[in-house]
Amino acid sequence: MENVVLAQSEETNEGNKNSKNETLSPLGKYEEGMPWNPVEKVILERRSTRAFKPEPLPDGMIHRILEAGRFAPSTGNTQPWKFIVVNSPEILTEMEKDAIKMAKFFMFFIDYTRGNILRRLYILSWVKWIIRFMKNELNPVPFALMSQIAQGKAPVFHGAPTLILMVEDKRGAGCPATDIGICGQNMILAAHSMGAGSCWFGTTKLLMYLPKWKKKFGIKYPYRLNDCIGFGWPSPKADGMVPRETQLVQWYEKGMNDAPRIKKQGE
């Protein structure tokens, strides 16, 4: 086990409580150590919401969220996105069911963390090659999530009453996936600034192995669907600050031949 030092002790974990009467800094200004401004507050307190009230956001609010996406920056202003809003409880239930089915199907073959020792040894003899080949999809975290989904211990879309599918146009300039990420995060920040909750769902990709859903949503060339975002009223309230790992950042401040200074961001 690696040495883990937590700067957060039991007494100081009040950091995650949002105080009601905190003062905020005005926009368009910086002074050292000043309080957060409203934009920073939304960015830092945004948490992925994974428990929603059953009723969807009002249509006006969804339009307003989409507006934040429409005005996101994109390489060469290509706007390589297509939005699909899914509000229908019937379709959402069907999507959830099929995504669970797909997770079960895949995990039956590759989940070595379950079952007896023979199954484990057999799967381990070849699964790491598959992981190498699909290093992003089968990274430890999504792997564990799919295992939990397949065991019926976790949902896929967490009961979100509205999904906005972020469809990517593969012909976008530069790297369209980056544009999709920016566009989605724009919408998420807009939503949280209005008191809504949201969560990215990369597990949407599971549905893309089923021709049924590709056909339904019209996902064919030049389109690709990797992620969607769930929106709704959080229940319980999810937003609040959390601790994250400090980052070692290289600062190049001197000449061409000088080594960068490494500063610990967040310490």
Added chain:
Amino acid sequence: MKKFTLIDRLRIPTYDKLTHVQTADLYFNAKKCKRCGICVRVCPGGCIVTDKVTKNDLLQDMKKAVKCGMPHVDVLKTGATLCMACFCCGAACPQGAITIKRNFNPKYFYKRLTQTSDMTYPKKY
């Protein structure tokens, strides 16, 4: 800054071995905890459970959370947890009863190179 060696690059960790993937862990303060079940309900992977309820139970009906008992992180046979230190439970907990005991830190192929093991709240520079 950590180095990513050829061995690291070639070796895919075994996900449920703590020596290959250091999974995160949480501490629940039994004195502050009111057993409301909120952390169980918000956990991304259904990894926080109590002896009586799981996430899927509470997504259907929050009333099941009454007297559901003390939450804890689900532990696999191998000793690994499934927690990845997102701390959404901590952000949602009305009592501030949850703290992170250790961060998520995979080794070998997925080794993190610039993150440290210290975790801090946002800092006002």
